[in-house]
Amino acid sequence: MKIFPNKKFVLFVIVFIALAFNSFGAGVNIKSLGFYGGTTDYNDVVVSGSYAYVATSNGLIVFNVSNPSAPTKVGTYGTQDRAISVFVSSNTLYLLGSSSGLMIFDVSDPSSPVLLGSYDTPGSAQGVYVLGTKAYIADGSSGLQIIDVSNPSSPLLLGTYDTPGSAWGVYVLDTRAYVADYTSGLQIIDVSVSSSPILVGTYDTPGQANSVYVLGSTAYVADGTSGLQIIGISDISSPRFLGSYNPSYSTASEVYVSGTMVYLAYKDYEDYWAPSRQIIIDVSNPYLPAEVSSYDTPGTTSVAYVLGTTVYVACGGGYYNSSSRGLQIIDVSDVSNPVLSGSYIELPGKSNDVYVSGETAYVSDDKLGFQIIDVSNPTSPVSLGSIYSSVDGVSVSANTAYVVGDFGYGLNIIDMLNPASLVFRGSYDMSVSDLSVSGNIVYAVDGESALQVIDVSDPSTPLPLGSYFGTHSSAQGLYVSGNIAYVSGYGLEIIDVSNPASLVFQGSYDTTAYLGYDVFVSGTTAYVAGSGGLRIMDVSDPTSIEFLGSYAISGWANDIYVSGTTAYVAVEGDYSLSGLQIIDVSDPSSPKLLGTYNTPGDARKVFVSGSKVYIADGSGGLRIIKVSNIEANFPDLTVTNIKASKTLKKGNSYFLTATVKNKGKAAAEVSGVDFYLSKNNNKNPGSVSSDIWINSKSIKALKKGKSAKVTLKWKVPMSVPKGKYYIKAFCDSGSIIVEENENNNVGVTGKVTVK
Template sequence: EALDKLFPGLGDSPMGETLTIPETARGTSPLVSIGSWPFGSARATAADEDRQLLFYGMGGVVRTLDISDPANPTVVTDDLHTGGLVQELCYDGANQHLLVAAGRGGLEIWDVANPAAPTRLSVTEVIYAGVEAPAVDVDLSDGIAYVAADFGLVHIFDISNPAAPVDLGITGVPDCKHVVIHEPYLYATGHDFGRFEILGPGDIRHLSQESNIAINASVGEVVGARAYVVKNGDILILDLTSAFFPVIGSYSLSGYSFTDLQAQGLDLYAGDAGDGFLVLNLSSPTSPSMIGSYAASGARTVQIVGVRAYTTWAQSADIVDISDPTLPSQIGENIAPASSAYDAEAQDGLVYVADSSKGFFVLDASDPASPFAIGNTTIPGLPLDVTIDGSYAFVASQFEGLQVVDVSDPTNPVVVGSHATPDYARGVDVVGNLAYVADLTGGLLIYDVTDPTDPIEIGSLGLPQGADRVTVENGIAYCATGSDGLRIVDVSDPTLPALLGGLGSTDFTVDSALHGDYLLQANFGGGMRVVDVSNPTHPLQVATFDPPGIIAWGISVHGDIAFLSSASNELFALDVSDPTNPVLLDSRETVGDAFQSFPDGGRTFVADGSAGVAIYQYLQPASTDEGDPVSIGASGVVLRMEGHAALFQLPQRETTLGIYDARGRSVLRESGQQTVRFDPGRSGVYFWKASGDSDGTQTGRVVIVR
């Protein structure tokens, strides 16, 4: 019954009958990903020189660029969405497959033979000691993928059948960050720097006494008998001819902190996240000399292909001519749409996004499966919170205070007003013609925004620990005040705000949401707490929800359902119909850092940090009593099993079917009167939803066993 409160009717059949599905299991409702705008920081590239394509990872998406005219790279598609943040790419040109090290999303393999329509062939979790380890780098040799998995060492997968990779074992070094193959050796960089002999496909051994212990490097490259590794931003040079690979030299340059290395011949390209890259000549292996440099906003990663270097930094991918390595020069670039979505608010099919690096975006999410940006503008400072009121967006921008954006034309948002705050503006709420701003040192600030182009400060109240977020209702402001927990302020006279009460916290309180006489608070180190504020002068904590490892960052409420977002990459849905006893309904691992969520129109929009915006819906599976397959109502979906496949018979042209994996990621979407065959090629639990223009919605789940 608690689940029915979320988005009523979502689990109902068209005629109120029960759906019977073969080979299914009864269970709770899934929080399902139905769409995303997953753009974030640029991080990795891989090139197909023959087809003049550049694959460019940014957040939870890999953009495909046509670089046949490198001065004007054009987008082929942004449809390659990953289940984790893109960490590294490896291109298999022989098979036209793209391998993606997707962090907690594991190893993904994509068929990019048709670059405009990439197809995911497989997703493989990287498991070490029973725990999911992040895939942070990948290299390929003879049909074998070597995946650096941080604390999970190096995992070896046979991908001769890319739809079903086979785990061959584990080798490598602790805290492995980087792998590179120089036949017949695999070099792994992390806590140690190790060399491993590849005896045959997947047959590998660690050569005796051939590792540098506790070097704690982040990336490595090998040229001849020397290895070059980055440690704390400097380059160390290791002798590969001596036991334990001793350090025999180093290279550093004032102002540079190196993050990536790639060699071509005797030239080593050393990228810096904030200062472009250097070209170092290795004619004297222990004393590299700088022969060229590329000045840019940054080159966090560098890939060399022929006479071009492809670099990424937070904002873009650059194409650099290195035909003369002494004079590298930019010939093209492609800007990442977003970098770090910190807050989002949805209204009437539009999503308004505060991006702490790239400003303010407006997304069209009328089709939640395919949201797209229709407008954006630069906002001074670091936008951290957004509230929509009428035709205006009110943005709290760190360092630059309150910013007012005219969104009457969502394709052309314009900053029309602003007012500085004492320090870090972090939260904003608007009631009537008043804007309430939470400032990290200024506390609570109140502005008259009758004229949005000219906000006027009319009142303020200093708070010892400042304020992170504020929510206002019935003349009372509830301030999340970090280590001070909660401060409740009487703002019935906005010119003279007065402290009513408060409640300390052993954790760091960062956000609040009202639910009747109760305030739900997100605590950075302690999940969610529920506070009875029926007497605002004496608030009382009545309940908590604090699962291990949570880093609660945002809280929102829809009806009796609370959505708790965690920067530890999770979204929780809780039944708070009895606020003194919150009950977990479901949780979902997010691609990025789930900073904030905003429920609207039966959906929840998550500001997912470096993975942009994620859109979720709560699906309530129908009953799954065993029996023969049946249809629901006069024109319902018929489901039957055929071998390892599920066949969905869609009854009419208006029917749309969506299928989602156990992580809530969309894996299939079809429409129209047809029979849809679903065979994912691997065992698993999958959730489905079918809807029509007038015949309601059917939902369920199916277990595929192979």
């Protein structure tokens, strides 16, 4: 159990490393299963058969809507970033992640979506439309992307069109794609030849084109502050204005058309927290659109999908409104009088901590309180019971939960014999940053310097047994093994707790510049996660703790769980750095990254049970993933040969060639080779810092044992001084690939002369 310190006073420089938090690994398979809770905005919805599929800020949620009065959540899939848009065709679902692009799922069993394949678009994906075997993606600043999805496991880029604005929405009819291009209005693109899309028409709307729907020879655009714009497209080369409808003080964000009715999502742009509204507009006369009715939706954003006389609305936003997120089902059999048939309200939460026993997860949430969740079906977690409104941490022993109150204050004891009716048994007034439970004894550290031991044999009257005030400040993490307690903070302290009334200091290791948020002990090895990443220590002799090795992590390493020779670290950074890092610690002196898994929240706690990993992800809720095929196999790239002319004349061009071989035990992803002009023949990667960089070339993915050549044409600058030099080739200089040996990546020629 981990309670988090106030980090706003701690300064870190977080270095972004490309690909650092994509789900990848050498010899490790990471599979997302499901999620529960979090602050979940509902961003898009589509209905197929009896199921509604919703794209949310935390992933995909599937509802059974056969009974509109009581929609039931039946499945989830946790994505690594915000799911923005969704499209369903038969049993295949297409989901867009704002930064991860297109994901393709098999939803033949809606309760258990299966990821088939993905394609990471270059921009910020906003909208998707699928026609036949092609997916058309409105990709923000990267315009229109056309993807071949005939083989869902291996989507391929067919073509692109760089629109002048920012592509927010797309609708495809026959051989034309209609793109809502924000400040550049409507762009009409001929996609009959996917590899060469051609612009055939434009209409510059007065507002900000957010969404487009096409019916027959008419395009309907949700145009931001200019409301609904109706555009005639019978002559695509010269689209013409037909009519508009613009509610006062509002901005239109989404549009859906059914028959002669337009469903327009809009909200008051002067009040961000005001609820969104759906307006039903009669466009039977496109020159004179008329409002028929409207209804408020609870969130600050809403997206509608219409099927027959039923409207399904995905509602998001409105952080301060506890009922602002979720799915609403509206009966519009009488369009002049929309009636709410049913709804599913998603209460906003932030998961702080998780403890798992068997098929039950115990979660502390600073919005939803202490939650007991059935995770026997990880794609569809179900709440069994809850208590309190805001808690920070939890530990469990048998049928009793020890729950830490809001902001890490107060220990509360809960009887869980009946999860549906949890019973408060007692409390103890104290500050807690981490705790451990053994039988009737609770061990807790207070975030400052104290370790306390509490007797909870009588839950109604917890009694202090003893305390220890350490020499290191900010006691954050705690691990108790037998009669020994390990406390992490600005150092690691080891305390004998065999006699709670007289706790005895055994030894310590000073990490003054390094704050350890959590500690995990396996055998005689202690693993400390904190502001400096992961540190590993031999604690076989507490009086003489020996430092074994470390692994640098960008961001805050909040929590750690070690299983066998694998360490699972919950890392919180900026929006692109939070998630799970899986590290091979079989050789403590040289830990190696096996894989990473990004999360949409801020990973605070990790718990491992078998092959399943549970992450308390703050606003991302409880995330459940499966990790398998963990093997410490890595690629190993080295330059086996480098060729260059022995004489180089300034102002002339020459070819530089390097051969790169993967000598490792696993395949290497696409990387690059950097060429340098150097005064030395030092092959140490650090030696190039003083060299003259020439240029770089990409190198294809390499299977183990395979080689590839790269050739660079270089014109020797006139500014290079005459003299004797060496040419260096440095493969994977950006450390994109995790390798067996990171120090053999540089190859050097013999001497060359610059004249």
